[in-house]
Amino acid sequence: MRRALGTISLLASLGVAGMTQAGVTGTVTAVSDYDFRGYTQTARDPALQGSVDWSGDYGLSAGAWASSSLDFGPGADANVELDLYAGWAGGAEDGLQYSLGAVWYTYPGANGGINYKSFGAKLWYSWDEAASNMSAWYLEGNYTYGLPQDFGLTVHAGYSFGDYWKSFDGEYFDWAIGVTKSFGHFDTALKFIDGSNAVYDHGSDVFSAKAKVVFSVSTTFPWKSE
Secondary structure, eight states, rough: OOOOEEEEEEEEEEEEOOOSSSSSEEEEESSSSSSSTTSSSSTTTTTEEEEEEEEOOOGGEEEEEEEEEOOOOTTTOOOEEEEEEEEEEOTTTTTTTEEEEEEEEEOOOEEEEETTTTTEEEEEEEEEEESSSOEEEEEEEEEEEEEEETTTEEHHHHHHEEEHHHHHSSSEEEEEEEEEEEEEEEEEEEEEEETTTOOOOOOHHHHOOOEEEEEEEEESHHHHHO
């Protein structure tokens, strides 16, 4: 399931949320496994991830995201993923908002989404998945629910389909359920991930789709006073 490098994608989203304030923030995350739609990208090994995001006037924004420890198997040279993105957003501060943007991924993809309160849905499209000249789609739904003591419940369901997936492991469904907890400036998450493609085994942990538990810790800079 290795994905091609250097693809530019367009994205659009629509939803209800608060407007982002101008400034620069940075986030650092440690994860026990880099999961992508049910498939590991690090052969089930831990990874360190980080992002730098800038938001300016008139709804403009830009950023970069990276992950270490990629493992695509023998003969694959990629060890780090780097994504660059920029966009523009507008709309009412407490109402309907919209955004347009472009993303340079080490992997191809595009998405559009709509969000309402704690529920969000997105449809992703890649016209050349894994440099295969075949298209791929991904439909996902996500739900978050706040719990007492800064705990939270997260639920995810997704479906991968299209010509590429028919030629690879077949179209498949993935799902996850997890719990989040904040400790001051740090956010932690523990989730169980599984799916209908879990029976596929490529002979190693590379691109494994087996059920797993993933733990992550992240923090965003600059730290704000409590």
